[in-house]
Amino acid sequence: MLSLIPFFFLLPRCVFAPDLRPCTFLRPAQFARVAYCSSASITAWTCGTPCEALKNITFLQSGGNQGTIPLYYIAHDADGEALVVAHEGTDAKNILSILNDAEFGLVPLNASRFPETAGQNITVHSGFQETFERTADGLLAGVMSGLASTGVKKVLVTGHSLGAALATMTGAMIKDAVDPSVEVSVVGFGLPRGGNPAWADFLDNGVGVTFMTNQNDPVPVVPPKFLGFQHSSGEVHIVDDTQQNFVACPGQDNENCSTGNNVLDSSVQNHLGPYFDDITFGGSQCSS
Numbered sequence: 001m002l003s004l005i006p007f008f009f010l011l012p013r014c015v016f017a018p019d020l021r022p023c024t025f026l027r028p029a030q031f032a033r034v035a036y037c038s039s040a041s042i043t044a045w046t047c048g049t050p051c052e053a054l055k056n057i058t059f060l061q062s063g064g065n066q067g068t069i070p071l072y073y074i075a076h077d078a079d080g081e082a083l084v085v086a087h088e089g090t091d092a093k094n095i096l097s098i099l100n101d102a103e104f105g106l107v108p109l110n111a112s113r114f115p116e117t118a119g120q121n122i123t124v125h126s127g128f129q130e131t132f133e134r135t136a137d138g139l140l141a142g143v144m145s146g147l148a149s150t151g152v153k154k155v156l157v158t159g160h161s162l163g164a165a166l167a168t169m170t171g172a173m174i175k176d177a178v179d180p181s182v183e184v185s186v187v188g189f190g191l192p193r194g195g196n197p198a199w200a201d202f203l204d205n206g207v208g209v210t211f212m213t214n215q216n217d218p219v220p221v222v223p224p225k226f227l228g229f230q231h232s233s234g235e236v237h238i239v240d241d242t243q244q245n246f247v248a249c250p251g252q253d254n255e256n257c258s259t260g261n262n263v264l265d266s267s268v269q270n271h272l273g274p275y276f277d278d279i280t281f282g283g284s285q286c287s288s
């Protein structure tokens, strides 16, 4: 499969080559990594390596409880002139059991939150939507007041694993709520499938999602397509463990990337990383 991949490109140092694609992933990955650290250390921005990698950050708000409700935080990134919303994920074993649990099928998207989708037959993973709804109102209020108080015109929403699935819903919600002059971007890592083809199209035509998948991570290929799930566009796939080789995967569920993986090769370690620049998710790089 790998020999068919049309092109490779090196991971640049972002300071030297700010426009090359992997650079668009570095800061989102750093913010998503922080979301796994303890709530107190995020509030004080003293979580060790993950926090030290990000300068000039002002913590604004967090929610969730790092237990039944995954944590999210909102911060002001002065250097990026953006608000950042990052969702904590969950461990690989837990996300796989959520994704393989038949109880969590597809349910209609909450049309009261996304009124413009009425009649579009959009369905999403019930567990993701339930989890998203637990913090959605407070999160949105925090983003609106953060935009007003900082004056920035960009919102980055990011997360890994379950956190990436929540980031897609959060990004769509924020895009709906903000002035069109505010740029909203969603960047995910180890993103599972979160809804039906109509949901994938809604994301593609709306906020747009970019997501990085690592080699034989099993999470991006569940829940399976035969149960009615579909990825949006925007996948960038890591093809080996050199932390250097990436391939863009045009379209939805491109068979040259994760979707074409052989389940027999799946690696839970690939879900955690490292992805690139030695970024690993799940909290192992946090000081607390």
Ligand SMILES: *[C@@H]1O[C@H](CO)[C@@H](O)[C@H](O)[C@H]1NC(C)=O
Binding pocket: 004, 005, 006, 250, 251, 254, 255, 256
């Ligand atoms: C997969 O790769 C092959 C060979 O490079 C290419 O011809 C094909 O169009 C690719 N498929 C997709 C969906 O991009």
Ligand SMILES: *[C@@H]1O[C@H](CO)[C@@H](O)[C@H](O)[C@H]1NC(C)=O
Binding pocket: 055, 056, 078, 079
């Ligand atoms: C970021 O912090 C550095 C010092 O740590 C400072 O020189 C720079 O002006 C700060 N940038 C912004 C946008 O605040």
Ligand SMILES: *[C@@H]1O[C@H](CO)[C@@H](O)[C@H](O)[C@H]1NC(C)=O
Binding pocket: 110, 111, 112, 113, 114, 133
């Ligand atoms: C649907 O969204 C509305 C906000 O528009 C919220 O108040 C309500 O709780 C959500 N419903 C469910 C079932 O989560």
Ligand SMILES: *[C@@H]1O[C@H](CO)[C@@H](O)[C@H](O)[C@H]1NC(C)=O
Binding pocket: 121, 123, 196, 197, 198, 228
């Ligand atoms: C809604 O979408 C599902 C696929 O997710 C499809 O099977 C079903 O026929 C669609 N229903 C309508 C009314 O379009």
